[in-house]
Amino acid sequence: MQSTTLALMAAQDEIGPMPDCAIFADTGWEPQAVYDHLSWLRSPHVLLFPVHIVSTGNLRDDLLGASRGGRWASIPAYTRGNADDRDDIGMIRRQCTTEYKIAPIRKKVRALAGLTRKRSPREPFVEQWMGISFEEITRIKMSREAWQVNRWPLIEKRMTRRDCLRWLESYGYPRPPKSSCLGCPFHSDAAWRAIRKDHPEEWEDVVAVDRAIRRGLRGIRGEVFLHRSATPLETVPLTACEKTGQTDLFLDECDGVCGV
Ligand code: SF4
Numbered sequence: 001m002q003s004t005t006l007a008l009m010a011a012q013d014e015i016g017p018m019p020d021c022a023i024f025a026d027t028g029w030e031p032q033a034v035y036d037h038l039s040w041l042r043s044p045h046v047l048l049f050p051v052h053i054v055s056t057g058n059l060r061d062d063l064l065g066a067s068r069g070g071r072w073a074s075i076p077a078y079t080r081g082n083a084d085d086r087d088d089i090g091m092i093r094r095q096c097t098t099e100y101k102i103a104p105i106r107k108k109v110r111a112l113a114g115l116t117r118k119r120s121p122r123e124p125f126v127e128q129w130m131g132i133s134f135e136e137i138t139r140i141k142m143s144r145e146a147w148q149v150n151r152w153p154l155i156e157k158r159m160t161r162r163d164c165l166r167w168l169e170s171y172g173y174p175r176p177p178k179s180s181c182l183g184c185p186f187h188s189d190a191a192w193r194a195i196r197k198d199h200p201e202e203w204e205d206v207v208a209v210d211r212a213i214r215r216g217l218r219g220i221r222g223e224v225f226l227h228r229s230a231t232p233l234e235t236v237p238l239t240a241c242e243k244t245g246q247t248d249l250f251l252d253e254c255d256g257v258c259g260v
Contacts, residue, residue, distance in 0.1 A: 002154055003131030004041065004176040005164035010129075011047045012171070015153045019129065022051045023108055025101040025257070028058030031195075031202060033177035040174065052112075054104040059096060059181055060205075064212055073099070077185050077213065080230040081222035089230045092220060096181075101257045109148070121147045129153055130257070133161045180258055183209050185226050192227070193238045207234045 007022050009015045024038060042051045062073035074095035081088045110116055113126050125147040132139050133154045143150045154164065168175065180186070182195065183206040196203040210226040210233040227236050 001161055001164050001168075001176045001178065002133045002136075003179070004037070004173075005159070005167055006129060006131040006154060007041065007047055007051070008171070008173060009153070009167070011049075015129075015157075019049050021049050021112065022047070023105050024051055024053050025105050026053050026055045027060075027096070027100045027181050028055060029060040029181040029183065030179060031177060031182055031199065033199075034179050037174070037176050052108055054108045056100055056104045059100050060183065060209060063183075063209065066213075075181070075183075075185060078225045078228055078230040079220055079222045080225065088222075089228075090222075091185075092224070097258050105257070113147075115147070120145065123147070124149045127151055133164060134158045135160050182206050183226050184258070185228065186258070189236070189238045192233070192236070196238065207232075210234075 003022075006015065007019075010019050038051070038053075041047060057071070059073050059075070062071045063075065066072045074092060076094040076096075077092050079090045079092060081090070107116075109126055109128065115121075115125075123146065127149050128143070129151050130140070131154065132152050137155055140152050140155065141150070159167070165175065178191070182202055187195075195206065206226065213224045213226075214232075215223060223230070225231060225233070227233050229236055
């Protein structure tokens with residue numbers, strides 16, 4: 001929602017200067033609706049600049065590979081050390097955002113700026129915009145690189161997610177689906193329920209992945225689950241959010257690149 005709004009506002013000349021390009025880091029595990037939306041966004045005459053797609057691999061396949069002893073994809077999945085102790089729940093350290101999002105974007109930016117295998121300039125050389133809305137202000141993070149400055153135009157305009165939706169509607173643009181990995185453990189119950197209700201094939205797949213990682217992750221003690229209750233996804237009632245106001249955990253994803 002926010003990244004699409006940002007790109008389209010730039011295309012409509014409501015935010016400037018005009019970007020050279022947009023970059024989408026594909027983990028290979030997004031909902032089909034996101035890939036369809038991306039195709040629309042990349043079609044001629046929607047934006048006035050290219051949208052590059054970068055990837056370091058398919059996170060879902062790497063996750064299953066890890067459960068069979070292959071490449072390790074470290075998602076923030078939940079662990080239960082003792083099956084009889086309902087409080088013995090932990091979370092695996094998250095490296096997926098860095099590996100599958102931040103690193104390939106950085107590599108592409110450096111390539112586009114002509115910095116591949118070159119020394120980094122000491123002065124700002126690249127301005128990178130991030131699609132973070134006003135209510136997510138805690139997610140902003142300064143660039144760690146002297147050659148790059150980060151900018152959050154939606155926050156400059158104090159635009160919330162709802163404002164983004166209103167702006168898109170005012171131009172007759174389609175409502176963008178939420179971008180995140182299908183099996184991301186940060187999902188709220190509402191997000192899991194929407195996959196189960198609206199996309200049965202994708203639901204079947206995340207349930208299968210949840211089962212497959214249960215006992216097989218290298219170096220992890222106990223059982224592994226995608227749902228925060230540390231119980232099998234297909235057995236979770238998925239009603240908690242109405243009772244508890246539980247939301248997704250993307251606000252805690254402080255790198256600001258997942259769930260935007
Ligand atoms: S959406 Fe979730 S699983 Fe995917 S890269 Fe981000 S934190 Fe990891």
